[in-house]
Amino acid sequence: MIYFIISWILEILIIVVPLLIAVAYFTLAERKVIASIQRRRGPNVVGIWGLLQPLADGLKLLVKESIFPSNSNIIIFVLAPVITFLLSLLGWAVIPFGYTMVLSDLNVGLLYIFAVSSLGVYGILTSGWASNSKYAFLGALRSAAQMVSYEVSIGLIIISVLLCAGSLNLSKIIIAQESIWYIIPLFPVFLMFFISALAETNRAPFDLPEAEAELVAGYNVEYSAMGFALFFLGEYANILMMCALCSVLFLGGWLPPIDIFPFTLIPGPLWFGLKVSFMAFVFIWVRAAYPRYRYDQLMRLGWKVFLPLSLAWVLFVAGILVGFDWYPFY
Amino acid sequence: MNVEVLLFYIFSAIAIISGSMVISARNPIHSVLFLVLVFCNAAGLLILLETEFLAMLFLVVYVGAIAVLFLFVVMMLNVRITELNESILRYIPIGGIILLIFLFEILSVINGDLVPFFSSKLFVLDSDYISLNHNLNITFWSNQINPLTNVASLGEVLYTYYVYCFMVASLILLVAMIGAILLTMRKRMNVRKQEIFDQVYGNINSNVRYIN
Numbered sequence: 001m002i003y004f005i006i007s008w009i010l011e012i013l014i015i016v017v018p019l020l021i022a023v024a025y026f027t028l029a030e031r032k033v034i035a036s037i038q039r040r041r042g043p044n045v046v047g048i049w050g051l052l053q054p055l056a057d058g059l060k061l062l063v064k065e066s067i068f069p070s071n072s073n074i075i076i077f078v079l080a081p082v083i084t085f086l087l088s089l090l091g092w093a094v095i096p097f098g099y100t101m102v103l104s105d106l107n108v109g110l111l112y113i114f115a116v117s118s119l120g121v122y123g124i125l126t127s128g129w130a131s132n133s134k135y136a137f138l139g140a141l142r143s144a145a146q147m148v149s150y151e152v153s154i155g156l157i158i159i160s161v162l163l164c165a166g167s168l169n170l171s172k173i174i175i176a177q178e179s180i181w182y183i184i185p186l187f188p189v190f191l192m193f194f195i196s197a198l199a200e201t202n203r204a205p206f207d208l209p210e211a212e213a214e215l216v217a218g219y220n221v222e223y224s225a226m227g228f229a230l231f232f233l234g235e236y237a238n239i240l241m242m243c244a245l246c247s248v249l250f251l252g253g254w255l256p257p258i259d260i261f262p263f264t265l266i267p268g269p270l271w272f273g274l275k276v277s278f279m280a281f282v283f284i285w286v287r288a289a290y291p292r293y294r295y296d297q298l299m300r301l302g303w304k305v306f307l308p309l310s311l312a313w314v315l316f317v318a319g320i321l322v323g324f325d326w327y328p329f330y
Numbered sequence: 331m332n333v334e335v336l337l338f339y340i341f342s343a344i345a346i347i348s349g350s351m352v353i354s355a356r357n358p359i360h361s362v363l364f365l366v367l368v369f370c371n372a373a374g375l376l377i378l379l380e381t382e383f384l385a386m387l388f389l390v391v392y393v394g395a396i397a398v399l400f401l402f403v404v405m406m407l408n409v410r411i412t413e414l415n416e417s418i419l420r421y422i423p424i425g426g427i428i429l430l431i432f433l434f435e436i437l438s439v440i441n442g443d444l445v446p447f448f449s450s451k452l453f454v455l456d457s458d459y460i461s462l463n464h465n466l467n468i469t470f471w472s473n474q475i476n477p478l479t480n481v482a483s484l485g486e487v488l489y490t491y492y493v494y495c496f497m498v499a500s501l502i503l504l505v506a507m508i509g510a511i512l513l514t515m516r517k518r519m520n521v522r523k524q525e526i527f528d529q530v531y532g533n534i535n536s537n538v539r540y541i542n
Contacts, residue, residue: 073357073359076359076363106382107382107479107480107481108382108383108386108479108480108481111383111386111387111390112386114386114390115386115389115390115393115394118389118390118393118394118395119389119393119394121394121398122366122393122398122401125398125401125402125405126363129359129405137405141402141405141406144398144402148394148395148398151394155390167479168479168481169479297524297526300526
């Protein structure tokens, strides 16, 4: 019994600790990549090539004073970043890193991830409301409305992939891609998923609710020190989660591109890491390259373009599978 | 006491306490957040019943959509706390009668289906159901041969035998959506909208001119 609990805790730590290190260095990677795209250097003072920058940022946020706004609801104010960070870590429990290397092999794993991202709206809504500031409140409402809108299209796209794979179990979806990665037959769906993931995580070019120049940085304006750090960590962990989901659903997870000799030397988890890093690079690239959408353009895109398109794709994929009798084997 | 019984007690206790806090919290935002807690605990109870698909659907639909809707509405209303200082004693007579009716209904359902309640013995011992074994694990052998996932089992029934119910449910949702749009849409006369198609499809040679 004790052995069971200890092994359980160790399994959780072996996912969470590298994830937090990855999130910290992802912030550094973002600054360096955006700097390269903008033809400058990025942070290179703190360590060699700026490698100790996340530690410096973390230390600064740790020793900063936590300010609580007056007349704010303290319990909800403190709980909101906790909820955001907790939920961004929870989604990683079902991601398979290799063959049977998954913390919890749920048969409804994909729906679990969708549920966790639906719950993420609460962290933002409650933080905006509990800040007792009109700017924070408006930013939170906008951000929450945007997240909810793009979740609809993410759900429909997940259904398209699930129809092809035959199961909500992420390991089975990856195994179903052994013949061909889903990015090839479902390439438009991959593009829609990528853009919806950008909008879901409030990431540029859809970051109007939280850009520094708009609405005074949105819902986390009243948070300093650890609250801000938790929001930041939670947002970047969410981004990595969406990259991991992209690579699991479309890029074949831990599968090598072709199952022959030179590619199989690299172990599955390393392939997975490479794919997630590539998707994260594209996330950063898109942030540096494109201007920001105005809020009504963003909502129009979500409801009037992506929702009908992804719904049509579900019907199209379902029609082809039924018509050619290519039912997935579950 | 095994883990499932312990988890059942934890989920039920938190659900009942949160449920009573929903109606007795002074701040309406706290009410909605306690309602979210009730839904989450109900999802936990559903997981204990081995219907994990329904549990995840609860989280997505109830917590992720319906309670968010409630939260939006309550946050944007201007509820004054002074309106909440009404005496609760006024509600005891009629509320008490309704309470007794509900209690009687719940107990009669339990009496009929699960545990004999209105009988001479108040507690049903395990030994009444299983003679010598002390654990209550029953194996459904047909499930072991070809186990279906939750989604598959629901799908095999919902879209074949109950397909008319499914279609009627979707039509009800459609009517609700049309109703909401009809009630809130107002045609405003002087609205200038962007024509995205014309903007994106324009020819750069005819739209952009170099002014010296």
